[in-house]
Amino acid sequence: MSFLENYAFYIGAFGLILIGLYIILVKHNLIKVIIGLAILDTGVNLFLISIGYITEGTAPIFSGSETNGQQMVDPVPQALVLTAIVIGVAVLALALSLAIRLYHHYGTLNLREIREQKW
Amino acid sequence: MRKIITILLLSIVAVGISLSLAKIPFGQPKTKVGTRYIDKGIEETGAVNIVTSVVVSYRGFDTLGEVTVLFIAATGLGAVLRIAKTKAAAIEPASFVLQTGCRVLFPLILVFGSYIFIHGHLTPGGGFQGGAIIASAFVLIYLGCREKRISEKMSTTLESLGGVIFVVVGLIGLAVGGYFLLNFLPKGQPYLLLSAGIIPVIYIAIGFKVGSELAGIIDNLIEESQ
Numbered sequence: 001m002s003f004l005e006n007y008a009f010y011i012g013a014f015g016l017i018l019i020g021l022y023i024i025l026v027k028h029n030l031i032k033v034i035i036g037l038a039i040l041d042t043g044v045n046l047f048l049i050s051i052g053y054i055t056e057g058t059a060p061i062f063s064g065s066e067t068n069g070q071q072m073v074d075p076v077p078q079a080l081v082l083t084a085i086v087i088g089v090a091v092l093a094l095a096l097s098l099a100i101r102l103y104h105h106y107g108t109l110n111l112r113e114i115r116e117q118k119w
Numbered sequence: 120m121r122k123i124i125t126i127l128l129l130s131i132v133a134v135g136i137s138l139s140l141a142k143i144p145f146g147q148p149k150t151k152v153g154t155r156y157i158d159k160g161i162e163e164t165g166a167v168n169i170v171t172s173v174v175v176s177y178r179g180f181d182t183l184g185e186v187t188v189l190f191i192a193a194t195g196l197g198a199v200l201r202i203a204k205t206k207a208a209a210i211e212p213a214s215f216v217l218q219t220g221c222r223v224l225f226p227l228i229l230v231f232g233s234y235i236f237i238h239g240h241l242t243p244g245g246g247f248q249g250g251a252i253i254a255s256a257f258v259l260i261y262l263g264c265r266e267k268r269i270s271e272k273m274s275t276t277l278e279s280l281g282g283v284i285f286v287v288v289g290l291i292g293l294a295v296g297g298y299f300l301l302n303f304l305p306k307g308q309p310y311l312l313l314s315a316g317i318i319p320v321i322y323i324a325i326g327f328k329v330g331s332e333l334a335g336i337i338d339n340l341i342e343e344s345q
Contacts, residue, residue, distance in 0.1 A: 006144075006145045006146070007140070007141075007145060009145065010140050010143075010145065014133065014136055014137075014140070018129050018132070018133055021129060021132075022125060022126070022129055025121075025125045025128075025129075026121060026122055026125050050145070051143070051149065052149075052150075052153070053145070053146055054146055054147065054148055055146035055147070057146075059243065060157060060168075060169040060170055061167060061168045061169065061170070061242070061243060062161060062167045062168075062169075062309075062310075063167075072157050072169070074148065074149065074150055074153035075153055075156055075157065075160075075169040075170045075172075075173050076150060076152060076153050076156070076173060078170045078173075079170050079173040079174045079178065082170065082174060082245070082247055082248075083174070083182065083185040083247060085247075086189060086247045086250070086251060086329060086333075087185060087188050087189055087192070089251075089333070090188075090189050090192035090193060090196075090332070090333070090336065091192055093192065093193075093196055093336045093340065094192045094195050094196045094199070096340065097195075097196045097199045097200050097339070097340065097343070098199055100199075100200065100343055101199055101200070
């Protein structure tokens with residue numbers, strides 16, 4: 001039980017990362033590959049946050065009454081993930097726009113067919 | 120065949136990762152730099168929210184880089200979708216209830232987003248989150264009042280203004296005290312809105328930038344889908 005308590009977040013985060021990688025490597029539909037990219041992104045963010053977690057920790061924000069910084073979680077991974085989420089959305093949108101252009105050009109989203117057609 | 124090879128490869132990766140992760144304890148403080156930021160953060164930057172002080176003050180230069188990445192992604196999307204844009208067909212307007220609901224909610228969401236990024240140094244939130252909330256207000260407008268569009272000129276102006284304010288504030292720090300993004304304004308008393316020197320200024324600039332960029336991305340994608 002203590003094993004699960006200790007490693008549940010790592011297992012979940014790397015589960016998401018591996019699922020994302022599997023989708024990217026196996027699927028032929030471009031939209032599904034992009035969905036895999038999004039899952040991978042979520043897994044990485046979850047992993048970074050769980051690295052910085054401290055048992056029973058609170059958010060690293062001081063409020064007037066409580067000035068004790070001992071029980072606060074690590075602020076550095078949170079700051080990284082904060083920007084990574086927004087950038088993830090933008091990169092996802094860029095990938096989707098490229099998918100739209102590919103669909104206009106080839107008339108299909110199947111990666112295998114696109115590779116056969118070349119131009 | 121391909122699936123089996125992939126699963127084999129991924130299981131090798133998984134074994135490697137789990138062997139190395141087993142040595143990383145969960146739930147214990149790991150970095151010295153994090154504890155230092157918590158101990159000295161208020162004193163050095165004046166911001167009560169330590170995450171904000173890390174994002175804008177200690178690692179402000181990284182944040183400038185990340186904002187640039189966001190800008191490049193948004194510009195790239197515009198450039199990719201701009202080629203051979205077709206004329207938009209006539210759009211069927213949404214129902215009256217939907218339109219009125221959007222008009223009522225739109226300013227409220229804008230105010231909430233501004234609140235989030237103005238209070239970034241005091242409460243959970245900041246420029247990135249507030250900007251995302253403001254962009255969600257534009258999603259609502261696009262879905263509800265479908266004939267409405269934000270003017271491209273205004274969104275570009277706000278975006279550039281945000282970037283320019285960020286860089287100029289950093290350069291003033293360079294001119295005044297010798298390094299980029301120096302906190303040259305008085306830090307004031309912690310827990311007050313007007314505290315933490317340049318942190319609120321930069322976070323408001325980031326809020327405008329992120330909000331207009333995400334709204335621009337949504338605008339481009341919606342135009343493409345019509």
